[in-house]
Every structure is written in C-alpha cells, then in structure tokens.
Amino acid sequence: MMVSFFDQFASPSYLGIPNIAVAIALPWVLYPTPPARWINNRLITIQGWFINRFTNQLMLPLNVGGHKWALLLASLMIFLITINMLGLLPYTFTPTTQLSLNMGFAVPLWLATVIIGMRNQPTIALGHLLPEGTPIPLIPVLIIIETISLLIRPLALGVRLTANLTAGHLLIQLIATAVFVLLPMMPTVAILTAAVLFLLTLLEVAVAMIQAYVFVLLLSLYLQENV
Amino acid sequence: MADKPVALAQKKLMDVKLGQLPSWLGTRDFTPNGLLGSVRGGYERYYNKYINVKKGGIGGVAMFLAGYIALSYLWEYDHISGGSTTETHRTTRPLKSFVCSSVILTPLSVCDCCDQE
Numbered sequence: 001m002m003v004s005f006f007d008q009f010a011s012p013s014y015l016g017i018p019n020i021a022v023a024i025a026l027p028w029v030l031y032p033t034p035p036a037r038w039i040n041n042r043l044i045t046i047q048g049w050f051i052n053r054f055t056n057q058l059m060l061p062l063n064v065g066g067h068k069w070a071l072l073l074a075s076l077m078i079f080l081i082t083i084n085m086l087g088l089l090p091y092t093f094t095p096t097t098q099l100s101l102n103m104g105f106a107v108p109l110w111l112a113t114v115i116i117g118m119r120n121q122p123t124i125a126l127g128h129l130l131p132e133g134t135p136i137p138l139i140p141v142l143i144i145i146e147t148i149s150l151l152i153r154p155l156a157l158g159v160r161l162t163a164n165l166t167a168g169h170l171l172i173q174l175i176a177t178a179v180f181v182l183l184p185m186m187p188t189v190a191i192l193t194a195a196v197l198f199l200l201t202l203l204e205v206a207v208a209m210i211q212a213y214v215f216v217l218l219l220s221l222y223l224q225e226n227v
Numbered sequence: 228m229a230d231k232p233v234a235l236a237q238k239k240l241m242d243v244k245l246g247q248l249p250s251w252l253g254t255r256d257f258t259p260n261g262l263l264g265s266v267r268g269g270y271e272r273y274y275n276k277y278i279n280v281k282k283g284g285i286g287g288v289a290m291f292l293a294g295y296i297a298l299s300y301l302w303e304y305d306h307i308s309g310g311s312t313t314e315t316h317r318t319t320r321p322l323k324s325f326v327c328s329s330v331i332l333t334p335l336s337v338c339d340c341c342d343q344e
Contacts, residue, residue, distance in 0.1 A: 007306070014302040026295065030288070032274060042283050089292060091299040091307075 005173055009097050009166060019093045027082035051078065058220055065227040066220070076105065077216040084165060084208030088201070097169060099162045106157035109219050114150070117226025125226055157218060164211045168204040175200060 012019045034044045055074045059067055080096065087094025095101050117125035129146040130139060175197045182190035235247060236254035243251045256264070277287030 010306075012303055012306055014305075019299070019302055022298075029270070030291075032278065041279050041281060043278055043288070086292075086295075089296050089299075091296055091303055093299065093303075 005170055008169065008173065011098065012093055020095050020098070023083065023086070023093050023095050026086060027079050030082060031078065058216065062220060062224055063227065066223050069220070069223055069227075072109075073216050073220055076109075076219075077212060080161075080212035080215060081209055084212055085205070087165070087169070088204055088208060094165060094169065096161055097166045099158060102158040102161045103154070105215070106154040106161075110154040110157065110222060113219070113222040113226045116223075120227070128225055153218075153222065157215060161211050161215050164207055168200075168207050172197065172200055172204060 031047055032044065034040055034048060039045075040048070051074060054077060055070055058073055058077070059070055062069070083094065083096050086092055087096070114125070117128075129143050129150070131142070131146075134142055175193060179190050179193045179197060182193060233242075235243070235251055238251065240251075255261070273287075273291075277283065277290065
C-alpha cells in the first residue's frame with residue numbers, strides 16, 4: 001500500500017477515541033478562568049492583557065450593535081490561534097486542517113451576518129450588492145457578480161484556513177523528509193535544507209497566527225456591513 | 228518508629244504499600260462523578276502548584292505541553308510505524324519523524340529512495 005504525504009491529515013483515533021476530541025478540548029484547559037482577584041498570577045495577567053487588547057482592536061470599527069459579537073469573535077480567535085499553534089508541536093493533530101471543522105465555523109457565522117443584515121436593514125444589505133459609482137450599463141452584471149461574491153464568502157473563509165494550514169504542514173513534512181534522505185548522501189545540502197526547514201517553521205508559526213486573525217477579522221467585516 | 232494509624236481509604240497513592248494496592252483501589256470512587264472529581268482535583272493541584280504562583284514561568288505550561296506531545300506520540304505510534312510489526316524500520320521511524328521537524332506525523336517516504344517497487 002502506497003503511503004502518501006496526506007496520511008497525516010486523516011483524523012486519527014486510538015481505541016475508538018478520536019484524537020480530535022482531545023485536540024479541540026485542549027485550548028479550554030490552557031486558558032484558566034481568572035479568579036476574582038485584583039492582581040493575578042503572571043500567566044493570567046498576560047492572558048487577560050492579550051484578550052483585552054485583541055478584543056479592543058477588533059471592536060474598533062464596529063458600532064454598538066456589533067459589540068454583541070465581542071464574546072463570540074474573541075473566543076473564536078483564541079480557539080483558532082491556540083489550535084493552530086498547538087498543531088505545530090511534534091506528533092500533534094491540528095483540527096483546523098479538516099475542512100469540515102472550518103466550514104462548520106464559517107458557514108453558520110457568515111449566514112448569521114447575512115440574516116441579521118437582511119432582517120434588520122434589508123435595503124442597506126441589498127445595497128451592498130451594487131458599489132457606488134457604477135456605470136449604468138454594468139449594473140446587471142455587477143449585481144450578479146456581487147451576489148456570487150457574497151455567496152462564495154463562507155467557502156472562501158473555510159477553505160482559506162484549511163488550505164493554509166494543510167499546505168504549511170505538508171511543506172514542512174516534504175522538506176524534513178528531504179533533509180533526512182539527503183543527510184547520508186550530501187550532508188552540506190542537507191544542512192542547507194535544514195536551514196530552509198527552520199525558516200519555514202518560523203513562517204508556519206506566523207501563518208498559524210495570521211490565518212486565525214484573518215478569519216475573525218473577515219467575519220467582523222461581514223458583520224460590520226450588515227449590523 | 229511507627230506511623231500514625233491512618234485508614235487505608237484516606238491514604239494518598241504514594242503512601243500505600245504495594246501489598247495494600249488492590250484493597251486501596253477498591254476504596255476509590257470509579258463512578259463517572261468520581262472520575263470527573265478526580266480529574267478536576269488533579270487539574271487544581273497542577274494549577275495551584277505550577278501556574279497560580281506569583282512568579283510563574285514557562286515551566287508549568289511547558290511541562291503540560293510536553294505531556295501532550297508524549298500523549299500524541301503514544302496515540303499515533305501505530306499510524307507512524309506503519310502498523311506492521313515486521314517493518315524493519317519500525318523503531319527508527321518514529322524517532323526520525325521527531326528529530327526531523329516539529330510537524331511530521333508520518334515518517335513515510337524516508338526510505339523511499341531505497342525501496343524498489
């Protein structure tokens with residue numbers, strides 16, 4: 001049986017217990033609830049600082065109606081960034097490489113923003129389908145294009161996160177395999193490849209954080225249009 | 228010098244003599260609530276010893292993550308080693324996959340160059 005590079009993305013399970021269950025529950029353990037103290041320990045302080053700063057940044061462009069989403073967007077961001085970063089540890093499984101999980105996040109949240117817009121301010125929501133200053137002959141075509149663009153948003157959100165993480169993991173595995181294969185034959189080339197691997201790992205750390213942020217940022221933008 | 232007489236059920240695991248282990252296990256609570264309580268108790272002990280301290284460092288989180296890596300390795304061993312006990316590279320593959328990089332989950336084609344198909 002041909003073993004392929006994509007075997008790492010098969011959802012693993014042990015004795016019938018799916019690893020993904022532990023991998024998804026792990027972020028909850030890593031962020032303890034701050035006790036009701038004036039000054040907390042270092043980890044809780046850092047955690048609180050990061051969450052507050054991020055939520056402040058995210059809520060800046062939103063009006064008061066959008067602030068209702070603060071808890072959801074902040075917790076989603078923490079969840080995604082933790083899962084992505086944990087996936088870079090050896091032997092761990094990254095749930096966000098599964099398209100099902102990412103679509104499970106993207107579709108309901110996007111749909112919620114659209115329904116909120118259509119329900120509360122239908123004229124404005126539909127008005128987004130036609131940018132200002134469009135030449136008149138282009139109007140029908142542009143409305144169709146904007147509608148397609150609207151409908152493709154959840155797909156783009158989910159697939160973007162999946163593809164970025166999957167591609168990163170795959171690249172790391174490919175280059176690491178190359179290092180191992182080259183080591184006995186051409187050590188110098190193997191060392192150069194190992195340097196590339198190191199840089200790639202740094203890139204993957206950045207990508208893990210950025211992709212989580214982009215996911216949540218785009219959701220907040222969609223919300224901003226509609227709320 | 229004699230220890231204070233303590234009931235078996237109230238002893239901690241490290242204080243139980245080896246011969247008393249089965250009877251000590253019999254006194255423990257293995258109901259779902261009991262298991263949940265012991266997990267929560269374990270979490271609280273770890274948290275209060277390593278995380279909830281004035282000058283906590285990276286050590287507390289690092290130990291936990293190292294344990295998570297070890298657990299993931301144990302869970303994925305079957306998958307990583309190809310699942311067959313007759314594989315010649317069975318024991319070297321998992322080690323290679325760790326040393327190789329931080330994200331390898333299968334060592335797969337490490338030996339492709341010498342395989343003949």
